[in-house]
Amino acid sequence: MKNQRATEVKVGITVLLGLIVFIWILGWTKNFTFSSSDNKILVKFNNVSGLEIGNNVTVNGVKKGHVSDYYIEGSVVIVSLSVDNEVKLKKDAAFFLESTDLMGGRKIEIFPGASDEDLDYKGVHHGTYVTDIAGVIALFGDLQDKISIIANETANTLQSLNSFLDDKVFMQEVRNSVINLNRVTERLDYVLTENQQNIKEISENTKDITAETKMFLRVNGNNIENTLKNLNTTVLKSDSLLTAINYLTKETMAGENNLGKILYNDSLYFNIVESIQSLKHLTKILIYQLETSGVNVDASIF
Numbered sequence: 001m002k003n004q005r006a007t008e009v010k011v012g013i014t015v016l017l018g019l020i021v022f023i024w025i026l027g028w029t030k031n032f033t034f035s036s037s038d039n040k041i042l043v044k045f046n047n048v049s050g051l052e053i054g055n056n057v058t059v060n061g062v063k064k065g066h067v068s069d070y071y072i073e074g075s076v077v078i079v080s081l082s083v084d085n086e087v088k089l090k091k092d093a094a095f096f097l098e099s100t101d102l103m104g105g106r107k108i109e110i111f112p113g114a115s116d117e118d119l120d121y122k123g124v125h126h127g128t129y130v131t132d133i134a135g136v137i138a139l140f141g142d143l144q145d146k147i148s149i150i151a152n153e154t155a156n157t158l159q160s161l162n163s164f165l166d167d168k169v170f171m172q173e174v175r176n177s178v179i180n181l182n183r184v185t186e187r188l189d190y191v192l193t194e195n196q197q198n199i200k201e202i203s204e205n206t207k208d209i210t211a212e213t214k215m216f217l218r219v220n221g222n223n224i225e226n227t228l229k230n231l232n233t234t235v236l237k238s239d240s241l242l243t244a245i246n247y248l249t250k251e252t253m254a255g256e257n258n259l260g261k262i263l264y265n266d267s268l269y270f271n272i273v274e275s276i277q278s279l280k281h282l283t284k285i286l287i288y289q290l291e292t293s294g295v296n297v298d299a300s301i302f
Helices: 002-030 133-166 168-194 196-219 221-254 258-264 266-291
Strands: 038-045 056-059 062-073 076-084 094-099 106-111 124-129
Touching (some): 038 062, 056 076, 076 106, 196 221
Parallel strands (some): 038 124, 056 106
Antiparallel strands (some): 056 062, 062 076
């Protein structure tokens, strides 16, 4: 009886130990934990193809957490990460959804960042989806159609080019153009060769003129500066003179000065005209008397 009871106790202990080992292995593989020492981080992705709850979260390649949950919100997927609180993440931390193997396994890779500010664990951070092998294969499938289109366009282009090359008139014109270009190049080379000495002399003369101009400006700099100042003074005086003339003209036209009164006084004008007419009449009388009996003067001096 005692042996049977001891056997049952041994079996119970063995089953209990096996259960504990099984739970520990399951928790290790599925990242289950009974503590709440991990930080919860929310990251949004446009695509989480292949991601499953319990997938690893690595920091610089070292396993430091797992995917605890994810859900769709609008056009993005919000992924909840459970990360060991010993990991210090900064404000510029980066999150990537990457492949772990060729079979489609996925993980979240975190680069901690180098900012002086810590990560805001209450906010939702932006993640980047890294295309896996299946995505690359699908991309090549799309490229295959585009490559076929490009190949057809290239063939059409080559066919058009061949038609141009087969056109004898066109090819003759191209040959003539090349020949003419060659002739122009030869003539230009001949002109440059024949006038090399002249070009050199022109260059040297230009250099000498530049040097002399610099010397002239250096020697006569003060005189030129004084001349410009005097010219500026003259311009200012001319401006003042023009202002005065303009003011005098306005006064004259308004009849505010003697000249204006003379020029723009209508009564004075008519008096002058009348005086001239009287003088003209008197002149005629004097001429008539001189031509006939002379000038009779009847005057009493005293």
